[in-house]
Amino acid sequence: MSKTKENKGISRRNFIALAGGAAGAVALASMGLPLGWAENSPEIDVEALDLEKISTEVLVIGSGMAGLFAAVKAHDAGAKVMMVSKGRLGSSGQTPFAKGIFAYDPDTEKLSIDEFVAQVSRSALGSNNVAYTKQMAEHSLDRVKELESWGFFDSAIYNKSFRKPIEERNIPVQERIVVTHLIKEDEKIVGAAGFSIDKQKVIIYEAKSVILCTGAGGFKPNGFPIGDLTHDGTIMAYNIGAKVTGKEWNDGHPGRAENAAACYDGWGNMFEQKPGTVSIEVHHDLGVDMNYKAYVSGNSVKMGHPGEANDNAITGGPYTPAEFKRENVERKPGPDSEGGRPPRGEGKPPGGGKPPKEGGGPPGMGGNVVGGSSAGMAIHKSEGLVPINDQCESNIPGLFAAGDALGSYMSGAIYTQIGSSLAGSAVQGGVAGEAAARYSKGVKNVEISDSKIEAIQEEILAPLKREAGYSPAWVTQTLQGIMIPNFVLYIKKESLMKGALAYIEELRDHHMGKMCASNLHELRLVHETANMIISAEMKLKASLMRKESRCSHYRLDYPEMDDENWQAWINIFKGEDGTMQFEKQPFGQWPNQDIVNV
Amino acid sequence: MGLVMKKDRRIYKMLPLFLVFIGIPLALWFLSDFPERSLLMDSLSLLTILAFSLLLAQFFLARTNRELVKKVKMSNVLRIHKFIGYIFISVIMLHPFFIIVPKFLDNAVSPKDALIRLITTFDNIGLVLGLVAYTAMLVIMITSFFRFKLHLKYRTWRTFHAYLTSIFIVAAVWHVISLGRHSNTAFIMFYVIALASGIYYLLRTYLFKPTSKSIKNV
Amino acid sequence: MAIESINGCIGCEECIKSCPTDVIRLDPKTKKAVITFPEDCQICHLCRLYCPVDAITLTPEKTIPVIVSWG
Numbered sequence: 001m002s003k004t005k006e007n008k009g010i011s012r013r014n015f016i017a018l019a020g021g022a023a024g025a026v027a028l029a030s031m032g033l034p035l036g037w038a039e040n041s042p043e044i045d046v047e048a049l050d051l052e053k054i055s056t057e058v059l060v061i062g063s064g065m066a067g068l069f070a071a072v073k074a075h076d077a078g079a080k081v082m083m084v085s086k087g088r089l090g091s092s093g094q095t096p097f098a099k100g101i102f103a104y105d106p107d108t109e110k111l112s113i114d115e116f117v118a119q120v121s122r123s124a125l126g127s128n129n130v131a132y133t134k135q136m137a138e139h140s141l142d143r144v145k146e147l148e149s150w151g152f153f154d155s156a157i158y159n160k161s162f163r164k165p166i167e168e169r170n171i172p173v174q175e176r177i178v179v180t181h182l183i184k185e186d187e188k189i190v191g192a193a194g195f196s197i198d199k200q201k202v203i204i205y206e207a208k209s210v211i212l213c214t215g216a217g218g219f220k221p222n223g224f225p226i227g228d229l230t231h232d233g234t235i236m237a238y239n240i241g242a243k244v245t246g247k248e249w250n251d252g253h254p255g256r257a258e259n260a261a262a263c264y265d266g267w268g269n270m271f272e273q274k275p276g277t278v279s280i281e282v283h284h285d286l287g288v289d290m291n292y293k294a295y296v297s298g299n300s301v302k303m304g305h306p307g308e309a310n311d312n313a314i315t316g317g318p319y320t321p322a323e324f325k326r327e328n329v330e331r332k333p334g335p336d337s338e339g340g341r342p343p344r345g346e347g348k349p350p351g352g353g354k355p356p357k358e359g360g361g362p363p364g365m366g367g368n369v370v371g372g373s374s375a376g377m378a379i380h381k382s383e384g385l386v387p388i389n390d391q392c393e394s395n396i397p398g399l400f401a402a403g404d405a406l407g408s409y410m411s412g413a414i415y416t417q418i419g420s421s422l423a424g425s426a427v428q429g430g431v432a433g434e435a436a437a438r439y440s441k442g443v444k445n446v447e448i449s450d451s452k453i454e455a456i457q458e459e460i461l462a463p464l465k466r467e468a469g470y471s472p473a474w475v476t477q478t479l480q481g482i483m484i485p486n487f488v489l490y491i492k493k494e495s496l497m498k499g500a501l502a503y504i505e506e507l508r509d510h511h512m513g514k515m516c517a518s519n520l521h522e523l524r525l526v527h528e529t530a531n532m533i534i535s536a537e538m539k540l541k542a543s544l545m546r547k548e549s550r551c552s553h554y555r556l557d558y559p560e561m562d563d564e565n566w567q568a569w570i571n572i573f574k575g576e577d578g579t580m581q582f583e584k585q586p587f588g589q590w591p592n593q594d595i596v597n598v
Numbered sequence: 599m600g601l602v603m604k605k606d607r608r609i610y611k612m613l614p615l616f617l618v619f620i621g622i623p624l625a626l627w628f629l630s631d632f633p634e635r636s637l638l639m640d641s642l643s644l645l646t647i648l649a650f651s652l653l654l655a656q657f658f659l660a661r662t663n664r665e666l667v668k669k670v671k672m673s674n675v676l677r678i679h680k681f682i683g684y685i686f687i688s689v690i691m692l693h694p695f696f697i698i699v700p701k702f703l704d705n706a707v708s709p710k711d712a713l714i715r716l717i718t719t720f721d722n723i724g725l726v727l728g729l730v731a732y733t734a735m736l737v738i739m740i741t742s743f744f745r746f747k748l749h750l751k752y753r754t755w756r757t758f759h760a761y762l763t764s765i766f767i768v769a770a771v772w773h774v775i776s777l778g779r780h781s782n783t784a785f786i787m788f789y790v791i792a793l794a795s796g797i798y799y800l801l802r803t804y805l806f807k808p809t810s811k812s813i814k815n816v
Numbered sequence: 817m818a819i820e821s822i823n824g825c826i827g828c829e830e831c832i833k834s835c836p837t838d839v840i841r842l843d844p845k846t847k848k849a850v851i852t853f854p855e856d857c858q859i860c861h862l863c864r865l866y867c868p869v870d871a872i873t874l875t876p877e878k879t880i881p882v883i884v885s886w887g
Binding site for chain 3: 632635639697700701704706712713715716719721722723724777779
């Protein structure tokens, strides 16, 4: 046995040597890098794990802003609702860190809603879905007023205000449950399955409809508070045949060079501020332009206004429409910070105790910055399930998604209206909740077959049963080493993406199924890592397919926008043979080719 | 002049006690490697620790400490005992509020919610003991203040005071050991030794009853 | 190292619940929060913000060198 272990240890070291250089491997090993392949000694008795079955009508997965409104509105529409979350209500995903929420107030805005939608479309270079852009603006004020009545704007932490409407309605909430599977029978959704990280049990949820409010995802990048966002919803849905989109877009947030992993410190005191509302302010905030600067000039970039002198030395790179260049944008004073968006372009600290502006670097961001802080994440609302209509419905009957889990292209393939991320999640949550409640009324009882339950339980627990295997932390770090460098996803070119894809396919084929877990924390990491691997494959393949540059997708080998071929979104789905399939969906059309109307 | 001299001498005679109950916690504080907090919070912590330590010192600033009573007169011992009791019980009474002071300074949990959370986490034995100790402490202070209005016989009152104090201090030390932010091994040893010696002094007085004689001798 | 220490814990479990990456667990014997998986700490400070008694100390450093896109 010990001999096997030794051999595997060597092969692991060889692998690190390939990925990062032998010297690096030695250095990392001495710093407590998790073991790659090792024997597994489970701390819990897998055979003794309980199985629980719960029935509801609408199952809301995720407890951020979208989940909150999905649960509340589905309940108010008469459905029996249950919320289940990997984290805690109001304290998981990106919601707890979002401090600005857009509210379109017709009494104070100069632009009409249609003019606003048109402005977003110009910045998004046609890549937004106008129905969702408009829907967000139309409903935003109502959602903000509801949030206000629950006390949302009174505290920097949101659990209390989120709990208020949930408790008033007696909506059951299960926290710290890792949902790993969506369940489909007869082409319809019938529920989901997961496990508790505290209580040693597998839980099967029977539900007439499911709303994914699972947020976006990244590769657990350092410096951005998305360590719990691993594309779980998207990949679960993909696995049962849902179409997903938006994988080629990139969120390009930098972090501080010093202590790059400290996301709290990188954002200054923003996490401690109470949220506020934001009025119309449309940008074309790339982030990838900074990656380009760093790529061309060689190293870390000084935070500065994009119009400043040091900027002029570099030509080319990602395109920003003239109307939305930062120097042309009139900056309005006031509490107009942005949800979920820390520093992008400039290093001016926010003044007067107001929440920092979107685009404004937090205090302390004046020094050198490094990229990859949000690596693996796409633009808000661009990545996720493909909606078949403006009701947040996916191509699988009964499966809905809202917020960053839905590829609604509300903002387009670039972040446009500041604060619209949080507003969009609230609005879409409400829309999806009502739609799911309506759908559920037409569904008779659902039942999940015992054979399916048995198979899923086996899949969930397999990593605990493995006698030896790769540690999920090590696989994640290997994945990060492949995907985070800025010459892979930010400054894209065919050869390197193909190289990275070879590595990712290796992880998919030879590591994904061989990860082991000795406790429930690691079991969660195993499932998260698997989701990240599939998402990495999607990101690389979609990026290879889009042979143009547009918005937050920048190809060094195809630097121009190609309107002839690429006025289209890329949808990804699992083919009959289990392989990853791709299709184009023209901008401005629903999947059934109906025109998106405003 | 002579009076001052006399007073000075009395304080001098109490010096070893203060050295133990102020000096040791101070030394332990500075020698321990506690995570640094704001000056305000560190000051409040230190004040609370010293207050608690001085309440432990009360065992030795009472009739039970025959040697001291011999040296500085019972009336003076009593005066100090009362002074420390009233002042530092007040500090300890405020310590739950000290703990939530940071919550006044941020936008997260409201001070009210924090306090409610603090005093209602009943599944923790340390907290329950803290509540017991707090109540006992309140009763000790009130009954001391209204001692003469209670119309109790002196001995009855004294026994009541001693037993209630024992309940208080045992619960309090346990509470401090289990929950105290600064309860490391060194502090725990200090508290336990002080408590054990204090209880010993008390038992010596009450079980072997030599007090009345010795007091007459004063 | 990210989340560094918990001092003066009252066992209310607020930090355990509010940690997005499951770093903190309750010690069943002492009924106190224990830093159990510090390597997964994303230094977001939610635990500290939710703690009613300000018991949690965090530092910006991380022991394992971090992978960034450039720099």
